[in-house]
Amino acid sequence: MPFVPEEDRLTDTLDTALPDDWKEATLLGRLDLGDGPTPILVAGGIVHDMTPAAPTVAELVATGATDPARGRALGPLLDVVADAALLSPVDLQCIKAAGVTFAVSALERVIEERARGDAAAAADVRTRLEAQMGGSLRAVVPGSSEAARLKQALIDDNLWSQYLEVAIGPDAEIFTKGPPLSSVGFGAEIGVRSDSTWNNPEPEVVLLVTPDGVPVGAALGNDVNLRDFEGRSALLLGKAKDNNASTALGPFVRLFDDRYTMDDVRDAQITLRIEGEDGYVLNGASSMREISRDPTDLVRQALSQHQYPDGFVLYLGTLFAPVQDRDEPGRGFTHKVGDRVIISNPRLGRLVNRVVTCDKAAPWTFGTTALIRNLAARGLLTA
Template identity: 30%
Template sequence: MHLARFSLAAAAAPLVGLLEEEGRIVALGDAGDGLTLSALLHADDPADRVRRCARGESFRLDDVRLLPPVERQEVWAAGVTYKRSQVARMSESEAAADHYDRVYTADRPELFFKSTPERVVADGEPIRVRSDSRWTVPEPELTLLVAPDGRIVGYAVGDDVSARDIEGENPLYLPQAKTYDGSCALGSSVLLADGPLDLAATTITLTIERDGATAYEDSTDLSQMKRSLEELVGWLTKEYSIPDGAALMTGTGLVPPDQFTLEEGDAVTIAIAGVGTLRNPVVQG
């Protein structure tokens, strides 16, 4: 069962809909009746509520504007959750390599604030390379939609765009490397959770196109994660309340070669099996 937020016009109130085959979406009721993403995150049984409320009008996807799957939900992110990410972080920051090695093996994960909801880039909209960065990469990540009580309600595709040179210069620059305009993108499609994901069967593929050709492509699967999804959520909510829920990016296992950086005009596509696809053009500075 896949959901999406959408609007019928630029000034129209957003709706939440159930995605159907044949390129259509069915509104979950009407605007203003409480059937928002936030309401679904508060529901005891979100899937049951969706089934009972999928009674609205049906629209062609070509006739609506799809929106990021966040309303009042902050976006957080986890780092160094894959072995490949640990190696990359140690490589980019020789002076702080020991810090990344220790956080990979520590009980406490690396968690950081990524974006406010209004700054999240939608599918098809541009992600950005900072004007003061010479080495920026996309980071494809399974993103969790988390209820206020810590339940994992859904899954989406995320891109934690990162300025690796800024983070590598000094780990204390992490907020500037990770949090800036155009650095956080989320796919529109949300897979409603009806049980644990099959981690080995859930592949993540990153494709970067440049001048009409594939400049980089690679894939991995969620079984390569060191930490469980529930563990990451548990640490996020340990001493931090999320009254409207939250989105949590879970780290990346796909890191382009050190000599590779995003450039103006590139197109980044991230596909997660069974979850969805996110595609964004790249702009510079």
């Protein structure tokens, strides 16, 4: 399971990463208290061990056993976490993601494709494409007659792209970001491939969804992206997206209630800050108000031809597209080892991670078999 040794942990502490109103929120997560991953609920600032109700987060959500009274109170959150390892808040859920859900990200994907993954060529492609399209994508409803007219105009100008198809066509891009149990949480290292020369974080809101397709909460996520790989070919999406430690999530899932609803997700403003060891600083933002497809529609599309008996999480996409130069003019942004990535929202908290190459990040060794053996040894599996 993902674990960050004491000497490698970031200076950020959990008390700086919680939602502003965390004592009034219901937070779902996982801790390793020394014997293995434990699903917890935080309510009124108190941690509740939920293994008496369910041994995994997936079962807890699937059975609706999210009443803290069904668990065992362990004490105040900050006291409990001081003696435990905070893990990614999800376990057996499939990790899904929606791509190209914002106009700006759609244009950036077209630029990647036209530049063939070459960051040096991207500036020229961006200039030519924006001159042709302007901001027309922002107001287009995917699948509408207006979208069809725009598609034909772009075809006529030889500017159509497979990315624009999923940006304004009827079908959203839904892909698998990572296997169950592979995500990392707050304070963990995040990985980019050592053979990638053009990559970036993607700050996103992530929905937690039941097997029946009902969104029950939201968290912050980082859908780490390799722009050079996907830009060379969309068929390299798997290598661009699914890599060791490339899926960050947390610090907790905030469950929906009277104080926090899907409308808060629709209204969320996500901020990003990258601090490099070279002194480089990049600030960005992503506004969910500008998403082109409603979150509930993306959930529906994820379920259109599949079942998820353990539920799933769904990254909703990002408005953020880094074009601020880091080294050479015109080459835009790419990560360097040691970058500190902070993704924030007042209602969801702060997700903080440090960038390494995938081969240097902690290897993913705690899979489904290991989890089952651990739960069995702890006497948590029942017929």
